[in-house]
Amino acid sequence: MEHDNGSIDSTCPNGKYIMSDWQYLRGQVTWSACSRNITKNLWKEKPCLFDHTRREETDDPYVLGHSRYHDLPGREWTAKAQCELFLRDKDANVVTLHDVCQVLQCETPDRNRNFFAGPALDGTNCALGKECRGGECMAVITPPYIFSYCEDDNWSEWKEDSCKSNCLTKSKGVVIKRRFCKHGIYKTASCDGPYYDVVLCNDSSLCTEERFTIAEYTALKCTELSLKIKRQGKEYFKYEPLNEPGKQASHVVEEPWRACTIHCLREEEISANYSLFFFYAPRQEMLDLKIEPYFPDGTWCHEKDGQNYYCRQHYCLPENNSIEE
Structure with missing residues (x-):
């Protein structure tokens, strides 16, 4: 198998499929047309590809076969x-x-x-x-x-971390709760329900100095993104720190992640004399560059009828609302 970049079929884009010569954090889970063309020839040249990956000493046809997980x-x-x-x-x-x-x-x-x-x-x-x-x-x-599934598989007791906070304005701290599925003394993965939860906590004792503003936090993240992109020679992202490089978007019920996702200002050059500036959420670009694209859990994100909303697991939720609701 050859990499898509420079493969026999040059029409296959690099970076999108399994055989890209660059590894990204998203996608790359399917084969390109280039790889498929190579595979067609391998079926003729390598008869071992028809061999079954199962143990001969067992009657279970799914012991080593991928089909036992039914895709x-x-x-x-x-x-x-x-x-x-x-x-x-x-x-x-x-x-x-x-x-x-x-x-x-x-x-x-x-x-x-x-x-x-x-x-x-x-x-x-x-x-x-x-x-x-x-x-x-x-x-x-x-x-x-x-x-x-085995009826003897059960959840352990919840284990809680201490209250932690990024000390942003109007925000709260969070306590991370975890539990694991067990079968007797062994860990397994067959229990139904969540194994990770985030609970709000009072961070007043942790944030004794002046809190960071949302504008300062977004400016930090968007400037970091800009610098990393420029190092790659991509000039289509331009940020000016004095011109509000980032912001927190308004909460949208149908898209509860929006107010908890960092939005950065992007300049798109329409012509030599005209550019269009707009805010958008560069989640994919930030994840590819290993930059957290979300506000920290506990960040204030909305207010309605006197009730505050906070980010939890990247969703903007009412203070007393459960993520499962």
């Missing part, structure tokens, strides 16, 4: 289980399920930063009643089969 391996290998494999750490956890079908964000107590894996497996829970399929978060399908 939905994420139903048995949850997002947390995928993070454990990615970081080779049983204490690894998922940062958020938002955008998980495009890019899986993992963390571990042993290292103080987030790690970005590729897209979550098809069948991975991505929202209430939804699962990943083909990179999209879609309604769960009911297949004519059921995965075998």
Whole structure:
């Protein structure tokens, strides 16, 4: 197999498919036409490709076959289980399920930063009643089969971290809660329900100095994005720190992620004498450059009828609202 860049079929774009010579954090889960053309010849030249990957000493046809997951391996290998494999750490956890079908964000107590894996497996829970399929978060399908779950698999007690805060204006701190699915003394991945939650907390004792403003936070993130993009020689992003380089968008009920996603000012040159400036959320660009594209959990994002809304797992929710509601 050859990389798409410079492959026998030069019409295949680089960066989009599995055989790209550059690894990105999103996409790259399908084969390009170039790779498919190569594979067609391999079927003729390499008869071993027809071999079955199963043990001869067992009568179970699904022991080593991908078909045992019925194209939905994420139903048995949850997002947390995928993070454990990615970081080779049983204490690894998922940062958020938002955008998980495009890019899986993992963390571990042993290292103080987030790690970005590729897209979550098809069948991975991505929202209430939804699962990943083909990179999209879609309604769960009911297949004519059921995965075998054990009734003895149970959740552990919730474990809570201490209250933490980024000390932004009007915002609150957050407590991260985690639990794991277990079978006896062993961890497994077959329990239903959330294994990661965010609870608001009072951060007044943590934020004794003047709080950072939303404008300062967005300026920092958008300027970081601008500098990294310019280092790559891409000049279509232009930010002026004195000209409000970023902002927090207004809350939209139908798009609860909007007010918790950083929006940056972009200049698009229409002609030699005219440019168009507009704000937009560069989530994909920031994730590709390993920049967090969201406001921290606990950030104030909306107010309605005297009730404040705060970002939790990148969704703008009422203060007393559960993410499952």
